[in-house]
Amino acid sequence: MSFVFYAIAGLTLAGALAAVLLKNTVHCALALTVAFAGLALLFLELDAQFAGFAQILVYIGAVAVLVVFAILLTRGSETPKDGVYSRNWLAGLVIAAGVFAVLGWAVLGSARSLPHETAAPTVTVLQIGNALMSRYVLPLEIVALLLTAALIGAVIVAMHEKEGQK
Amino acid sequence: MTPLAGYLLVAALLFSIGLAGALTRRNAILVLIGIELMLNAANLNLIAFWRYGPHPEALTGMMFAIFSIAVAAAEAAVGLGLVIQIHRHAHTTDLDQMNRMKG
């Protein structure tokens, strides 16, 4: 396992931890951006360049900005009076720890039968384009419909009430 | 420990951190942040298995991850729109205070 992998994985996990632990909501959103960037670097380390750049473009360029705008529009940067963790935080932590224990046991238990090092696949964008237009054309069209529906739905849901009553 | 096991462990850790965040924070937006972390962990799993699996030239894992990124962005948009609308109605995003069906 190379030093690069450990460094990037450490960065991603630190960002994720900061995103769920910090008190200031905007700081949480910015730590989430660091986690996204770390994940994009992990994708690049796994020779999935298209997925890595799409991750940066979509998650950092769009989802992070959306989260930050939503925090601003809902006055999330004011600290609540009852603290930032919910009443039954211990149950949530135990459940998450349990999930990680099961997943970790599954991964480490089957480590012997997992595939070993294979040669790095060279994936060109041309191959991805051909695949999208030939084998995956149905999911592509369905995702296009889904995105259109989500766009219209998000606009309608977030429209001002005054205009909704007109 | 094979490289694949390393990536899977990182994905599992990321998933549990996201799950812990979604279950323990009060603010609705932070729950959505936890959900985004979980989706990203699943994407990492997909790409890791694509890379170290038997047929990387079939592009299945990469395609799945790309579609997952697109759908997650759409879901984040709709979810955040809902949170904004709830804030307009209840003037709070604190999930512990939204424990009644009566509007």
Added chain:
Amino acid sequence: MIETADQIFVLLKHWLVGFLPAGWQPVAGVALSVVAIIAFFPALFALTVWIERKGLGRMQNRIGPNRVGPLGILQPVADAIKSLTKEDIVPLSADAAVHFLAPLLLVAAVFMGFAVLPMGRNMTLVNMDAGLLFYFAMGASTELAVFMAGWSSRNKYSLLGAMRAVAQMISYEVPLLMSSVAVVMMTGSLSLTKIVAAQNHYTWGLPHWYIFTPWGFAGFVMYAIATTAETNRSPFDLPEGESELVAGYHTEYSGFKFALFFLGEYLAMFSISGLGATLFLGGWSAPFSFLGWVPSWIWFFSKLMLSIFVFIWMRGTLPRLRQDQLMNFAWKFVLPLTLLNLLVAALWRFLGEGWERWVVCLAILLLAYAFMGREGMRRGHLGPRRYRYAE
């Protein structure tokens, strides 16, 4: 001799790197290119600041800076010394960590964009297969830096400027990408070196640049509009308009951090002009085949500086657009035209060579422009003003 002048920087790099042991050579080569980019483009920025102030001055019927050095040529040096020695004031209630990181993130994201631009024959820093996608991914990261700057200052004007800037950048991101997608579709690759190579052919001495096709010309015009909005230049500079918002999202920045924002804005202008030259104007290829003896990097930088001059010209000439006018323009006019442009580009390919495709494509684009422009003007009640005088 011509080859040497054309490849002089590549040969210089190989010669310098040859002094090191073989294991270090790839890393040293990349490091040398990175240092060259980091040294050269800020120097070009200093020159452009001088050109802009003198040029704007002349367009506004005044002289511009003329005190520091002959013709004011040392004015950027004076500005640099001033910004480095000014006191760095951070407001008491500002979010110190985010306030510090925002200009760094902006400049870092903008510098990354230069990595994929083909500045001459064999002179791309990283020849990526998905180069254009990488460039746009880096451009998307700058929006977050702008927002961080505005929010961390805890200042109403900063936040308002930042929200406007981010809304504007997101709105014009889509026409920017869609006008580039037409070029990608016709070339068949996202790699910028392949896009330049596809335009490097000549018929009867005239080049095959994409701007000389109907869809390429329309795409270039829309790309130019989108880039002016992406870099917050006039006439789209409401987020930093001095008369409305003090200085927008960089109100609370002074000294070196303000200089970093200024640097970031101009570097973004350079890289996006370079991308426009690559996509539509043929990158490093010469305008006529008999001019092929001039080195390729001279052509690239001439096209870049021509675009910068057009930016300065637009700033001195056009009035500022209001926020809602600018958003309406993006979503209701430019975006549908970019989608139509994609269709026209596809028609161009499938109608085959000949005069029919010129007529059909030009007709579709001109009719769409006329109808949508007329519709937009009628709805906005624009048109020649009618004056009523008090009698």
